Amino acid sequence: MTSPLFYSAPATPKATGLVKLISPLEATRRPTTTRREKKTKSFIPHSLKYTVTATIYEAVPGQTDDEPFVTADNSHIKPHYGTKKRWMALSRDLLKPWGGEFQFGDTVRVTGISAKLDGVYTIHDTMNKRHHHCMDVLAHPSENLDIFTKGVKIQKVTLE
Template sequence: MSIALFLLTFLFPPRTISSPALALPSTVASLSPRAVAVAVPVPAVKKLPKTLSYTVTATTYWPEPGQTDDAPMETADGSIIPTRHSSRTRWLAVSRDLLEGWGGPFRYGETVQVRGISEALDGDYIIHDTMNRRHRHCVDVLVNERECKAGLEGRWSKIKLSKITPKQIWQAS
């Protein structure tokens, strides 16, 4: 008990009021509940599309301490980038605002479709990494350093990023 509460209780003790219970009038005691119809407007439910599409900015990166943290071969979800990786590895880093933990629609390990970069880089990617917190609505495509120097390095705007819904596997019950 705090000192202030003790002092308040000591200076102003609680009072008890003793009064006989009031009886309800006979008209109130004889009422029975009845059904009441209430009209509540129900808003129309929008159906979400099967694949959600987002417009983002795309860049490329390769695992080196200058572009990542001090452990460049380890991604944010704990995966280890293969030593002989290339753009065919199809791994993607997304900005934090696109991840579910920060209010976005995507999770680590989900497959997404990227369209609008180039024929070499468009396709399906698996989300494994997170970009620096300063980026918003961006994705980073994992490539090899040699590929970047050969022409795959760049920054592309108005890229379509779509969530791919997993296909249902038929199973006998």
């Protein structure tokens, strides 16, 4: 008696029900049923406007602590940062851990500095404790900005 050259398993019963085969392209395709809605910036109702003094700071050891590229909320400043990044530091009296209204990560509308620098900023850092009712705009040393502007208005905004 000779043994078969190839062994074949016994036939399995056929699957019942509907089976859909998905192509690899279809498996990686994003669903098209929902449209992305554009987020708009709007003021938070009953949000107070604060009047502050605005200055510029750069991520250099003379103007920061011993880790100039790490902010107070542990965000990392990339080497090619600048004012287009729209990051800011607030004085401690305006931040929640010290009794203020703002917290790290809040978006804030700033008006009254200049046409170039007015806009929406994100709070990532805090200032030295000797400063009160102040804000610092993060700028790169190559931008050669030197700003000290009193009467700047800031107000918390939200993305909807």
